Amino acid sequence: MLPQEARDGVGQEAFVPPAYAPAPLDLPHELAASGWPDGVLPLIGNDGMDTVIGPLCELFCQAYPGLSFTLSLRGSATAMPALVAGASWFAPMSRDPWTEDTQAYRRARGHDPWALRLGYTGHGPRTSARTPPAMYVHASNPLAGATLAQLARVFTRGAAGGELSTWGQLGLEGAWRARRIHVYGMRDTKYARGLRHRHFAGLPYAARYEALPSREDVIRAVAQDPYGIGAVGWVQAASISDQVRVLALAGEPGRPFETPDLATIASGGYPLKAWVSLFLDLAPGQAVPALLREFGRLALSREGQRIIAARTHEDEGYVPLCERDWRAQLRRLG
Incomplete structure (x- = not known):
């Protein structure tokens, strides 16, 4: 459930996803398939998402002992180049890639990056923080x-x-x-x-x-x-x-x-809303690898959405997904 301060202004009881239950995995096999057999997974992307990605990584390491992460969250501009280069397990971003980045990615990979939406970026107007587009x-x-x-x-x-x-x-x-x-x-x-x-x-x-x-x-x-x-x-x-x-x-x-007021954003409304996302290098029709799917399930779980909700009234103004968008993203994970 959203903290009380995050619920203020929403106007309805927030959707509460199920708690996370880790699926059994053959971890050595999944790590070898991922390209990082030592279990040290690099993440490169948006600097404003450190308060979301860091706690998610901690929970994931608790669920799957033997994993660790190296975080280099210096800005969304670093995310797509790192994903193209195979230097990041996934690319966390609080906006969609610029057209130039998508075009460069498409030239290199032959397809667009695949996005899992975790929440919404920003709400407003607020006197102490930026308003979304x-x-x-x-x-x-x-x-x-x-x-x-x-x-x-x-x-x-x-x-x-x-x-x-x-x-x-x-x-x-x-x-x-x-x-x-x-x-x-x-x-x-x-x-x-x-x-x-x-x-x-x-x-x-x-x-x-x-x-x-x-x-x-x-x-x-x-x-x-x-x-x-x-x-x-x-x-x-x-x-x-x-x-x-x-x-x-x-x-x-x-x-x-x-x-883009908080109540509208929390209900999944507003046509120019921005997303909190994880971008993956997946070809069309390719299934999400099991280890990545589990990280996505954690991010969409009750625990993961609480991490996002705790940042609703901070500078970045992240807001958890409404039930409709949450179910759509869970289906995308497969």
């Missing part, structure tokens, strides 16, 4: 929300239905109706490129898209422009300006608009 508008903007399909037509060119260039096309009336939408974002690398590939069908950004050097610059631009909209990843917007707000989003037309 979001769209920001000026505080005075009355727009209730937008769908991802609408945003694709605002931010990119070539989307079905044509470009949306005025606030009236998004439903605003009065003085807002004829005003042009001023579009801000990051340079077309890393987060900005990942956003359009993941959510905007890989379409190129529109000519009116103004690429700025930093997340802070995007927030400042929207704060100074009532007719602006900005797309950024993790940022502590409240520390930059109180003249912006997070725009509620819907993944599909007809769905309710959502922000």
